[in-house]
Amino acid sequence: MNRRHVYILMAVFCFVILLVLAWNAPDLPSTIDRSQRSLKPWEHWPLGTDMNGRPLIEYATQGARVIAVPSFVAGALVALFGMIGGLIRCVQAPKLQAVLQFGGEIIGALPRMVVVLVVALLLPMDWRTLMPLAVVWAVLCAPGAIDEAGAVAARLGGTRFVEALKAHGFGAWRIYIHHIVVLNLRPVLVRQGAEAMMTVAFLEVALSYLAVVEDQSSFTHSDNLRSWADLLKEGYLWLALGIDSAHVLFVGLGLLGLVVMTATALTKAAEAR
């Protein structure tokens, strides 16, 4: 088993943990039980409890349910956009490339958080989930992915590379998908997708945290769900006020670390040999 296999296993393992957490999320949080407050993981398996006696595993699972699918969709979309951008560089379509460049300039010039907030504001209450924001985020990340994949395709030779392979008798599928996408664009596409996946998870936590500190409903999930931001908020009390909630902060950071590990392992697994 070489290093690439280790990274693949690591990425799959982390992502499966995320999915298992999401799958096991309860629909509603437990009721408050102050007699069980602030228990450590060894006192209340597996992650301990918060200041209201609620098990932290519920926060972990519900937060995973909020982010798992949207972040994966955002990552896949960014990789898809990048793939399209790379392939367009390999076909003779100057007008399409010009349109892409104009579109990319416009989207790339917009501060992402501002766009996300405007979209969040305009979303009807029933649509308030992370998915639409994740899709918007993916669109905002697309110009970067398209540029980078396009640059890789251009270094490869662009249309000349395709012509050369055609001269060797390869079919279109073999040329575009196997040689260009799988063998050459793969590292860029996977890295861009993994980064988008990670940043969507961070975006959810940030937006939920901002809403939680203002005692407002989050733009990313319904009120019956808890985000990982709730863990950070309670953990912050330990940092700022010395309240006994350090374990809550470490659980929150650990969950963010799980997302980072997934993205990093994916990127490493797809690196060029």
Place this chain on the structure above:
Amino acid sequence: MKFWWIQPLARATVAFALPLLVPALITAMIWALPGNPAEIICPPSICTGGEELAARWNLDKGPFEFYTHWVSSAVQLDFGDSWRVLTGKPVIELMLLTIPNTLLLIGLALIPITLGSTLGAFQQPSKRWDPLLVFLNVLPVVVLALLAAAVVEINFAGAEDEGLGYWMRMIAAALTLGIADGALSGAILGNRSMFEQENQQRYVGISVLRGEGNFANTLPNLAGALVGQYRSRIVHLLSGAVIVEVIVRVDGFGALLWRGTLMQDFGVVLAAATVFATLSSGLLLFQAIVEVAQNLHQRRAPKIDLDEVQV
């Protein structure tokens, strides 16, 4: 190379279009929402006089009238009134209170980024430090902002608007913004790899043989790319400022935008989004100008006729 002007022209066109496009899109979306826009300010179930309010906020004559009136007023720095954050208060007053703090924050945040970029340009730090830079690259802004907020609250709670407390808050927020989400490591690694690649070009080798330095030769050729990187970093900082200002409690423009979003204040959000887009447009236009200057410089400098050269 013949059509070098296309890219700067595209950037300049986008730069001029963006401040008009953003309010147009938001206006279109306000009207696309279910119900009457006036009902957003004054839901019929809890308030009366919606028609008067609609007339006052120019919402009664349709989206085109609203847009043209808003844009023509905005050109004269009249961004209308706040709908909900501070109902009836001119948005320009809110902006004048908050924008200086955000500009100062971005300016301070650019210090570590500029230092990092400069280090990167001189191939520093060595690749031994890459694991640390990779770690910094994945630090989310929300986590670092929490740390900064805790440090400031522990040491300077209560001293928010002036003196040492204010400055420590700004510095903590700026450091957060300048380091988190890969801002610092991106500046170092991005510049390092860009200059590393450029240093491998044949003209650099020739200039070294002539006794000249690398940097003086590569810099003019990389000016456009460097400005592009810097622009995207500033846009990134503007984005992150929303999170950092709320968590570290800096009374800035990003925090105003967040309050406007939470309270569904379209007046504030429309103005804030347009101002953010205008700032970004200014940077885009600057990049286009630098690219034009760079290309003119490159075409002026050669001592040989490029058309004669057989590649």
